[in-house]
Amino acid sequence: MKIVIIGATGTLGKKVAEAFAQKHEVIRVGNTSGDVQVDITDETSIKAMFEKIGEFDALISTSGKAPFAPLNQMTGEVFKSGLLDKLLGQVNLVLIGQHYISKGGSFSLISGILSDHPVAAGAALSTVNGGLNAFVIAAAPELDNGIRLNVISPNVVEDSPAYFDSFPGEIPVTMDKVVKAFEKSVFGIVSGQVIKVF
Numbered sequence: 001m002k003i004v005i006i007g008a009t010g011t012l013g014k015k016v017a018e019a020f021a022q023k024h025e026v027i028r029v030g031n032t033s034g035d036v037q038v039d040i041t042d043e044t045s046i047k048a049m050f051e052k053i054g055e056f057d058a059l060i061s062t063s064g065k066a067p068f069a070p071l072n073q074m075t076g077e078v079f080k081s082g083l084l085d086k087l088l089g090q091v092n093l094v095l096i097g098q099h100y101i102s103k104g105g106s107f108s109l110i111s112g113i114l115s116d117h118p119v120a121a122g123a124a125l126s127t128v129n130g131g132l133n134a135f136v137i138a139a140a141p142e143l144d145n146g147i148r149l150n151v152i153s154p155n156v157v158e159d160s161p162a163y164f165d166s167f168p169g170e171i172p173v174t175m176d177k178v179v180k181a182f183e184k185s186v187f188g189i190v191s192g193q194v195i196k197v198f
């Protein structure tokens with residue numbers, strides 16, 4: 001399979017790319033690094049990336065940012081940056097990518113635990129993650145040509161110790177579990193699913 005991984009140079013993406021590259025052709029995409037560069041906040045940049053890569057069988061996204069800020073310091077502008085980046089950026093990977101993906105291909109996006117288990121200062125990221133989950137449930141049945149769409153929603157991962165204090169009471173998940181969730185989405189038959197990794 002030809003598998004495009006957006007965010008392949010990041011904490012999650014590196015491990016996911018390593019695992020998938022053992023048996024498949026992996027195109028590693030980053031913002032400033034990787035085989036190909038893209039800015040998911042820019043539709044022109046996303047189109048240019050797909051034109052460069054050509055037809056592919058699966059797209060995995062482990063990218064997207066949203067701000068952390070206490071609610072009494074949050075502004076609409078700051079909140080919007082998360083909507084435009086992690087939420088709309090990944091939505092656009094599907095909206096634009098559906099015209100480049102091969103028949104029977106799959107999209108696997110990334111959300112996260114905060115949609116269900118909030119933490120302090122996380123309202124923007126919780127909203128973004130919930131929006132991504134809802135998008136996948138609603139959009140997957142409308143995709144043509146047997147194309148599937150899922151979203152992986154992990155707890156904080158073992159490779160991100162800097163986040164542990166922000167997730168009190170949560171037990172970090174192994175990267176192996178995150179990789180397995182992406183494998184279920186890419187090689188399995190499910191679509192329209194929020195695949196939770198706890």
Ligand SMILES: NC(=O)c1ccc[n+]([C@@H]2O[C@H](COP(=O)([O-])OP(=O)(O)OC[C@H]3O[C@@H](n4cnc5c(N)ncnc54)[C@H](OP(=O)(O)O)[C@@H]3O)[C@@H](O)[C@H]2O)c1
Binds near residue numbers: 030086154
């Ligand atoms: N870490 C966790 O514990 C955890 C848990 C659950 C969910 N998540 C979610 O998983 C995703 C990845 O997290 P991470 O910790 O792996 O992040 P990370 O280490 O910061 O990696 C981010 C990756 O995305 C790329 N990227 C950044 N901005 C981009 C843009 N505008 N367009 C395209 N690519 C861009 C980066 O490329 P460059 O390196 O080239 O800049 C990098 O490859 C995030 O959405 C996060 O919310 C993370």
